[in-house]
Amino acid sequence: GESVGLHLPTLSVQEGDNSIINCAYSNSASDYFIWYKQESGKGPQFIIDIRSNMDKRQGQRVTVLLNKTVKHLSLQIAATQPGDSAVYFCAESTHLMDSNYQLIWGAGTKLIIKP
Amino acid sequence: EPEVTQTPSHQVTQMGQEVILRCVPISNHLYFYWYRQILGQKVEFLVSFYNNEISEKSEIFDDQFSVERPDGSNFTLKIRSTKLEDSAMYFCASSEAGSRGGPQHFGDGTRLSIL
Numbered sequence: 680g681e682s683v684g685l686h687l688p689t690l691s692v693q694e695g696d697n698s699i700i701n702c703a704y705s706n707s708a709s710d711y712f713i714w715y716k717q718e719s720g721k722g723p724q725f726i727i728d729i730r731s732n733m734d735k736r737q738g739q740r741v742t743v744l745l746n747k748t749v750k751h752l753s754l755q756i757a758a759t760q761p762g763d764s765a766v767y768f769c770a771e772s773t774h775l776m777d778s779n780y781q782l783i784w785g786a787g788t789k790l791i792i793k794p
Numbered sequence: 795e796p797e798v799t800q801t802p803s804h805q806v807t808q809m810g811q812e813v814i815l816r817c818v819p820i821s822n823h824l825y826f827y828w829y830r831q832i833l834g835q836k837v838e839f840l841v842s843f844y845n846n847e848i849s850e851k852s853e854i855f856d857d858q859f860s861v862e863r864p865d866g867s868n869f870t871l872k873i874r875s876t877k878l879e880d881s882a883m884y885f886c887a888s889s890e891a892g893s894r895g896g897p898q899h900f901g902d903g904t905r906l907s908i909l
Contacts, residue, residue, distance in 0.1 A: 711901075722800075722902045725900075786836045
């Protein structure tokens with residue numbers, strides 16, 4: 680079936696270093712992807728999105744890379760800070776059989792920033 | 795910055811009872827969604843709502859679930875006869891455009907505990 684998944688469930692990074700969170704998707708027809716950050720006890724917070732007509736998009740300290748050839752998405756966070764500690768989810772907007780587009784979520788990666 | 799608000803933050807209900815979860819989406823948004831997240835698991839789509847009707851629903855959203863937009867600001871999720879397995883965090887989200895058109899913005903959720 681169609682799915683979005685993450686390679687690493689937990690990632691520990693030294694404060695100040697860069698971090699890379701990876702995500703694989705399986706529906707080549709998906710054309711819109713979003714990264715969310717979820718802190719403990721809060722709802723998912725939008726970070727950055729990218730459409731399938733782009734390979735890269737940059738925000739403030741974050742970059743999303745899309746490799747459609749291997750159906751891979753990554754989130755790069757530069758100069759990580761303690762406030763970056765959270766669970767990060769990738770989500771794809773995909774068209775399932777007999778349905779309209781809906782957001783399918785990956786399993787999440789927990790990012791831990793070490794002081 | 796406008797935000798999605800959800801009430802209550804925590805709801806404890808006896809199995810078999812009805813529960814209504816409430817949400818106030820961002821005021822200029824036209825698309826509304828409910829998701830659930832069982833503790834430690836990924837976010838699961840329940841239903842999307844546009845133009846006063848359900849536009850998409852998942853297999854989870856069975857006959858026990860219903861949604862309503864009773865006025866111009868509120869968006870509710872009702873579970874008619876709760877089961878133990880309904881215990882989860884329930885998130886409301888809204889967006890200006892549909893699932894492909896732009897990011898969904900989430901509230902901080904309602905923790906539903908079924909006893």
